[in-house]
Each structure stands twice: as structure tokens, then as C-alpha cells.
Amino acid sequence: MKTICSLFTFMLGFVLLTHAQNDTLKLDLNRAEKLFLTNNYQLLASNYQISEAQAEIITAKLFDNPEISHENLFYNHETKKFLETSLATGQFSTQISQLIKLAGKRKKNVQFAQTGVKLAEQEYAETIRSIRFQLRTTFYKAYFKSQSAKVYQQEIAASEQLFKSYQQQLKQGNIAQKDGIRIQSLLINLKAEYNNLRNELEDDYKDIKLICALEANQRLILVLDSERANAAPIAELSYNALLDSARTNRADYQLAKTSVVLNQNNLKLQKALAIPDIELSLSYDLKGNYPEKYTGLGIRVPIPLFNRNQGEIKKAKVGIEAANTNVKMVESLLENEVYNSYQTALRSEQQFKAIDPQFSDNFEQLMVGINKNFSDRNLSLIEFLDFYASYKESTLQLNQLKFERYSNREEINYVTGSTIFK
Numbered sequence: 369m370k371t372i373c374s375l376f377t378f379m380l381g382f383v384l385l386t387h388a389q390n391d392t393l394k395l396d397l398n399r400a401e402k403l404f405l406t407n408n409y410q411l412l413a414s415n416y417q418i419s420e421a422q423a424e425i426i427t428a429k430l431f432d433n434p435e436i437s438h439e440n441l442f443y444n445h446e447t448k449k450f451l452e453t454s455l456a457t458g459q460f461s462t463q464i465s466q467l468i469k470l471a472g473k474r475k476k477n478v479q480f481a482q483t484g485v486k487l488a489e490q491e492y493a494e495t496i497r498s499i500r501f502q503l504r505t506t507f508y509k510a511y512f513k514s515q516s517a518k519v520y521q522q523e524i525a526a527s528e529q530l531f532k533s534y535q536q537q538l539k540q541g542n543i544a545q546k547d548g549i550r551i552q553s554l555l556i557n558l559k560a561e562y563n564n565l566r567n568e569l570e571d572d573y574k575d576i577k578l579i580c581a582l583e584a585n586q587r588l589i590l591v592l593d594s595e596r597a598n599a600a601p602i603a604e605l606s607y608n609a610l611l612d613s614a615r616t617n618r619a620d621y622q623l624a625k626t627s628v629v630l631n632q633n634n635l636k637l638q639k640a641l642a643i644p645d646i647e648l649s650l651s652y653d654l655k656g657n658y659p660e661k662y663t664g665l666g667i668r669v670p671i672p673l674f675n676r677n678q679g680e681i682k683k684a685k686v687g688i689e690a691a692n693t694n695v696k697m698v699e700s701l702l703e704n705e706v707y708n709s710y711q712t713a714l715r716s717e718q719q720f721k722a723i724d725p726q727f728s729d730n731f732e733q734l735m736v737g738i739n740k741n742f743s744d745r746n747l748s749l750i751e752f753l754d755f756y757a758s759y760k761e762s763t764l765q766l767n768q769l770k771f772e773r774y775s776n777r778e779e780i781n782y783v784t785g786s787t788i789f790k
Contacts, residue, residue, distance in 0.1 A: 393586055395588055404500070405496075417492070421484045422485055476636050484630065493619035645669075645670075
């Protein structure tokens with residue numbers, strides 16, 4: 369019986385462990401980007417807009433349908449019969465007509481629709497650029513916050529152990545009560561800061577899950593590729609090279625220039641619409657015309673006397689001017705964003721290089737010595753707590769500086785519309 373219970377307990381534990389592992393996803397940046405490109409709902413919706421724009425090309429290529437009309441004698445009061453069609457006592461007339469568009473309207477409509485597809489594709493690329501930047505910066509932010517959370521966990525665990533030890537010493541009357549209160553106050557502050565950090569971290573995890581279309585209850589463990597820290601130094605890049613890359617690759621800049629082409633095509637189309645189309649018709653009338661069994665060929669052309677599409681032509685011209693102004697605005701924005709991001713990244717890189725690479729390891733070794741000296745009563749409680757506070761603050765600032773370094777590199781990717789830093 370004991371053997372069966374032990375086996376059941378083992379199997380239950382194995383199932384629970386397997387379930388916990390299945391609920392945990394180790395996510396690096398490459399995998400996150402693949403999930404984002406495949407599953408992101410905003411990208412899928414934007415892709416549908418491309419399909420809609422392509423459908424407009426099909427519509428623009430279509431010819432107008434011919435029209436047919438037929439009129440029949442309904443009731444002959446002389447013969448007292450309905451719907452007669454005989455030559456002797458009946459009458460009907462039939463007409464078929466076809467609209468023929470002039471001035472290349474169909475071709476210009478197709479060109480306008482094709483430009484619309486290009487516009488939709490560039491909007492899709494701009495959506496990718498924006499969401500990728502959000503994903504990568506949020507990933508780095510969450511990763512380094514999780515590293516900071518480990519510092520809080522270590523310090524909280526050490527402070528709780530210290531507090532228990534002081535409680536025992538307090539009962540024995542070996543220490544003053546104020547020291548125990550001081551440790552308890554530190555512990556309360558640490559837990560409050562840790563909870564705030566956890567809340568921020570959960571918000572970041574939520575954004576990553578939304579971007580990658582993951583389950584809300586999916587537990588994430590973020591993994592950072594160490595090779596990303598060894599990317600090309602910022603100083604090796606030049607502002608002019610970054611600016612050229614931005615002008616070539618930024619989707620919003622290409623979008624602004626395509627808007628000019630769209631409005632130019634619209635102007636050509638509106639001018640063509642001012643030219644009247646011709647409608648040709650072929651009719652047959654049994655007895656209503658001379659001679660009987662009349663066959664006629666007709667043509668109908670509107671006279672452009674009053675409406676020559678003046679308003680739409682003017683709107684198209686204004687649209688071109690507005691689109692050109694928008695190109696200049698986007699180009700100015702582009703130049704300023706590239707310059708500002710480049711300078712910020714340079715300062716961040718210089719600040720990071722000024723830090724001793726062994727700083728973190730040296731500080732941790734120092735804390736081991738501090739713990740030993742405190743245990744040997746060579747340090748006072750105040751000195752010990754000051755060292756712990758310094759360790760925490762320094763580690764948090766170092767993690768923040770690392771995040772800013774990665775974030776500034778991602779901003780260069782974003783403002784240049786390229787993947788300079790992979």
C-alpha cells in the first residue's frame with residue numbers, strides 16, 4: 369500500500385512539474401520576432417488592407433457592362449390582347465448600348481489603384497517598423513527589470529534571515545529594539561519597491577504577450593543573447609550614413625513620397641474625367657418608327673458646358689501641394705530623429721564604457737566580505753545596511769544603463785528603418 373501511494377505521489381508530482389514546464393516559455397528576441405511577424409493581430413489586419421487595395425486594381429481593369437432595354441405593348445384595346453408582338457397587331461422596341469470611356473480613363477484608374485497598393489504595402493511596412501521597435505524595447509526593459517528583481521529577491525531573503533536572527537537576539541536581550549525596528553523598516557521598504565517593480569514587469573510581459581499573440585496566462589522567462597552586447601560600436605557609424613539609410617529604408621518617408629504620386633495620378637484621372645464619354649447604341653423598333661422593323665444606330669455624348677469637373681481637379685492640385693509639404697515635414701522629422709538618436713546613443717555608449725567590466729563581480733565579492741565582517745561584528749548594523757543599500761542602488765543603476773544602451777541602439781534601428789543592430 370505504501371508503495372502504491374509513493375508511486376501515485378511521484379506520478380502526480382511528475383504531471384504537475386510537466387504542466388508547469390509547459391506553461392513556461394523561454395523567449396529570446398529572435399523567437400519573439402518570429403511570433404510577432406506570424407501572429408500579431410495588428411499586422412494581420414494591415415495585411416488585409418493590402419488585399420483590399422489589390423482588389424481595387426481588379427475593379428479598375430473591368431469594362432462597363434452593356435445595357436439592354438426592351439419595351440413591349442402591354443394591352444391592345446382593339447384586339448383586347450396582352451403583350452402582342454406580331455407585326456399585324458403588336459409592337460415592341462429593343463435597344464442595347466455600351467459606354468466607351470475616352471481619354472484613357474480606364475488606364476489612369478488602374479494606375480491610381482496600383483499606387484494605392486504601393487501605399488498599403490508601405491503602411492504595412494511602417495506598422496512592422498513601429499511594432500518591432502515596441503517589441504524589442506519592451507523585451508529589453510522587461511529583461512533588465514527581471515535582473516533587478518533578482519537583486520530585490522536576494523536582499524529581501526537576506527534581510528528576512530537577518531530579521532529572524534535579530535528577533536532571537538532581542539528575546540535574549542542581547543541587542544536594542546531599535547536595531548530590530550530598523551531592519552523591519554528596511555524589509556518593508558524592500559518589499560514595497562519589489563512589488564512595484566513586479567507590477568511594472570507584469571505590464572511589460574502583458575505588452576510582449578499582446579504583440580506576440582501569446583496566451584494571457586503564459587509564464588515568460590526572457591533570455592538575452594550575449595552576442596548582442598558585442599555589436600558594432602556606435603562610434604564606427606556616421607550620421608550621414610545613418611541619414612542615407614533612413615531616407616532609403618524608412619517606410620513613413622517612402623509613404624509620404626508615394627502620397628505625392630497618388631495625388632498626381634488622381635489629378636490625371638480627374639482631368640480625364642472632365643472629358644465626356646461616348647455611349648453607342650443599337651436599337652430595333654417593330655412599328656413605332658419609319659419604316660417598320662426599324663433598325664437604328666445611336667450615339668450619345670454629354671456636352672461639357674457647365675460641369676467640367678473643375679472642383680475635383682482643384683482638389684487634386686491642392687492634394688499634390690499638401691503631399692509635397694508633408695514630404696518636407698517628414699524629411700525634417702527624419703533628419704532630427706536620426707541626429708538626436710545618434711547623439712544619445714553615443715553618450716550612452718561612452719557612459720557604459722566608463723564602467724569597469726568587473727564592477728558587478730567586484731561588488732558581489734565585496735558584499736561577501738561585508739557579510740563576513742558583519743557576522744564577525746567588525747561592522748555596525750548601520751554600516752552594513754548602508755553597504756546593502758549601495759549594492760542595490762548600484763546594481764539597479766547598472767541594469768538601467770544596460771537597458772538604455774540596448775534601447776538607444778534599437779532607436780537607431782527604428783529611426784533609420786533598418787537593422788543596423790540585430
